[in-house]
Amino acid sequence: MQNINNLALAKVNTQKATQKRAQLSADLLLPQVTTATLELMINKVLALNNNNAISFTTLEQKTLMLVLTELPFTLCFTVNTSANKTVVIVRSECEFNDCTINTSINTLNKLKAAQSLTQLIKQDELDVIGDIKIAQQFATIAQSLDIDWKTELAKHLGDIPAHKLLHFGNKVTKSIVATGKQFEADLAEYVVHEKRLVVTSSQINAFNQNTKDLVSQVDALSTRIDKLIAELAKITNK
Amino acid sequence: MSSTDQSPQTSDLPATPQTPTNGDTNSTTHFGYKTIEKEDKISMVAGVFHSVAKQYDVMNDLMSFGIHRLWKRFTIDASGVRPGNKVLDLAGGTGDLTAKFSQLVGRDGKVVLADINSSMLNVGRDKLRDKGLVQNIDYVQANAEYLPFEENTFDIVTIAFGLRNVTDKDKALRSIYSVLKPGGRLLVLEFSKPENELLTKAYDFYSFNILPKMGELVAKDGESYQYLAESIRMHPDQETLKDMMENAGFEQTSFKNLTGGVVALHKGYKF
Numbered sequence: 001m002q003n004i005n006n007l008a009l010a011k012v013n014t015q016k017a018t019q020k021r022a023q024l025s026a027d028l029l030l031p032q033v034t035t036a037t038l039e040l041m042i043n044k045v046l047a048l049n050n051n052n053a054i055s056f057t058t059l060e061q062k063t064l065m066l067v068l069t070e071l072p073f074t075l076c077f078t079v080n081t082s083a084n085k086t087v088v089i090v091r092s093e094c095e096f097n098d099c100t101i102n103t104s105i106n107t108l109n110k111l112k113a114a115q116s117l118t119q120l121i122k123q124d125e126l127d128v129i130g131d132i133k134i135a136q137q138f139a140t141i142a143q144s145l146d147i148d149w150k151t152e153l154a155k156h157l158g159d160i161p162a163h164k165l166l167h168f169g170n171k172v173t174k175s176i177v178a179t180g181k182q183f184e185a186d187l188a189e190y191v192v193h194e195k196r197l198v199v200t201s202s203q204i205n206a207f208n209q210n211t212k213d214l215v216s217q218v219d220a221l222s223t224r225i226d227k228l229i230a231e232l233a234k235i236t237n238k
Numbered sequence: 239m240s241s242t243d244q245s246p247q248t249s250d251l252p253a254t255p256q257t258p259t260n261g262d263t264n265s266t267t268h269f270g271y272k273t274i275e276k277e278d279k280i281s282m283v284a285g286v287f288h289s290v291a292k293q294y295d296v297m298n299d300l301m302s303f304g305i306h307r308l309w310k311r312f313t314i315d316a317s318g319v320r321p322g323n324k325v326l327d328l329a330g331g332t333g334d335l336t337a338k339f340s341q342l343v344g345r346d347g348k349v350v351l352a353d354i355n356s357s358m359l360n361v362g363r364d365k366l367r368d369k370g371l372v373q374n375i376d377y378v379q380a381n382a383e384y385l386p387f388e389e390n391t392f393d394i395v396t397i398a399f400g401l402r403n404v405t406d407k408d409k410a411l412r413s414i415y416s417v418l419k420p421g422g423r424l425l426v427l428e429f430s431k432p433e434n435e436l437l438t439k440a441y442d443f444y445s446f447n448i449l450p451k452m453g454e455l456v457a458k459d460g461e462s463y464q465y466l467a468e469s470i471r472m473h474p475d476q477e478t479l480k481d482m483m484e485n486a487g488f489e490q491t492s493f494k495n496l497t498g499g500v501v502a503l504h505k506g507y508k509f
Contacts, residue, residue: 029496032311061321061344080341089341090309095318120273 022072031073031092038075039090046086051146058087065097069104076140099130133229259490267405268472279405280381284355293457295332296373300452301463306399307334309501313396313427314338316494316503322346323393326417328382329353329400333362340371341396350392352380353400364467382410402473416507424488426479429470430495430502435500447505476502497509 059079066075076094080087101124110120117139120126128135153162180223199207255321267276296407313335319325321344327336330351339349351366353359356379361401380386382397382404395414405408414424432438439497443466453463476493479502490504495502 026494027313029305029308031315061346068404074280075356077439080344082341082345082373093315093318096320100462160369193270200468217273 018072025072034071035071035075035090035092039088040091041055042077042088045145045147046088048152049145050143050148054141056141057140059134061093061139062134063097064100064134066096066150067099067100067102068108069102095128099128099132099134101135102129183186224236239272268444268469276405279386280354283403294358295365297457297463299455301449305497309427309496309503310334311339311397312494312496313398313425313503314342316505317394317396317425318423319343319394324386324391325349326387326392326395326414327351328380328397328414329393329403330383330396331355331358331362331400333366335396335398336375337360337369337371339364339396340366340373340375343374345373347375349374350376350378350387352378352382352385354379354381370488383413384415389416390419391417393419393422394425395422396425396427399428400430401479402469403426407474408482408486411483411488415487415508418507423505423507424483426483426504427472428479428502428504429480430493432476432497433495433499437500441500476504479504 056079060081063076063078066077068075073092073093075099076091078089078091078094080089103120107120107125111123111211117126117128117136121128146218148160150166153165156162157165255419255508263274266273302309315341317325319339319342321342323339325336325339325343326345327333327339327349332335333351335351336351343349351359351362353362359377359379366372366375374403378386382400383406395418397414401407401410411424416423432441446464449467450460450464453466454460457463472477476495476499480493481490481508483504487508489509491504491506492505493502
């Protein structure tokens with residue numbers, strides 16, 4: 001009974017914390033800051049895209065809603081091609097959408113790494129409601145974007161600094177990825193093997209207690225030996 | 239709430255006139271802190287906006303530190319707009335909301351950018367055309383009190399930072415109600431009353447001491463920005479405006495304070 005009450009209380013507290021988080025984020029206009037930034041970035045990237053094979057016509061006026069576990073608000077992406085160029089409008093609320101994806105940022109990264117949408121759905125890492133084709137088309141477009149960063153950077157910085165900067169960026173990325181992989185491996189090693197060998201706090205407490213007992217036993221023995229020596233000395237003197 | 243409650247706290251500010259909150263009697267209304275004849279307000283407000291139209295966007299960014307873009311985004315997010323909708327962006331000025339609505343309603347939808355001021359409308363039209371937004375936008379010079387549209391025309395009506403300049407706000411709200419379709423919604427984005435006393439003082443100091451100087455420097459028109467500060471203080475507070483919307487017939491009315499109540503977004507439905 002006590003456990004059930006605790007669970008209910010914990011659930012209420014979690015709900016309150018989530019509501020508080022959502023309220024704070026709304027007060028700070030965080031959803032609007034996020035959507036404005038995303039919109040700017042996406043449309044910049046689309047403007048730089050060199051892959052002419054990408055077609056947005058089937059996505060015209062279609063809205064994809066993304067519900068990320070890490071965010072207290074949703075992200076809605078609507079495609080518009082009416083002004084002779086493709087723009088993606090990002091909003092934090094949309095009452096009507098063609099497809100909803102429930103997932104986490106981590107899974108989105110996996111999606112970027114060319115893992116198929118269906119595979120992730122099978123693994124329960126991603127939940128799709130509505131027209132799955134819309135989600136697939138968005139994913140395909142994100143994977144097929146072809147941007148020549150070196151040329152774009154060179155326009156602003158010049159050829160050599162752009163080359164150096166990208167070379168340095170690649171090196172840093174590789175190093176970060178390698179460090180991440182090493183950290184993952186170390187962590188796995190620790191969890192699988194070393195954690196089992198690590199002494200627990202109760203074992204330390206028991207060891208401390210045993211040591212104390214041993215010390216008191218040694219003290220008692222030492223006192224007894226002293227007494228015996230004293231008695232032996234008396235007998236010898238007589 | 240009386241107008242005295244809305245008066246700025248800073249001592250060097252001009253005293254607010256003792257008029258009802260919506261500022262209206264039968265023949266007079268307010269223009270900032272001045273009480274004027276109703277028929278004079280349109281031309282006086284027009285004078286302000288003819289004067290600031292060309293610098294309007296720059297001044298908005300400067301005065302609000304760019305936050306007005308987030309307030310407008312919030313309005314778009316709350317509008318529930320969908321492809322095919324008909325939207326009226328009333329007092330739409332330089333067309334910030336129209337631009338977004340135009341992209342969201344698509345080819346099957348329609349956005350009407352309406353403003354009483356021809357200078358603002360011209361600046362808005364040029365800006366939107368430069369952005370390539372031409373297919374689904376109409377431009378109408380119209381007074382919010384007498385909207386020249388058939389009843390039950392629009393799915394959404396927005397009025398952002400415009401209602402406080404309207405002479406008869408009740409009449410405007412009734413006119414908006416009439417042109418909305420059943421199930422349609424009105425969104426009023428407008429300056430309001432900050433919730434926090436400290437914020438109110440800082441905001442008053444900024445509005446009456448810095449804003450007019452900024453206007454003088456950038457738009458070469460300090461007076462218009464003095465009017466802006468005064469008109470904000472004379473605008474009904476959150477609860478009063480909500481009541482006014484209900485009196486005009488709107489249902490399920492609500493408001494959301496933004497940036498501590500400096501601005502509020504009111505929402506109401508016609509059923």
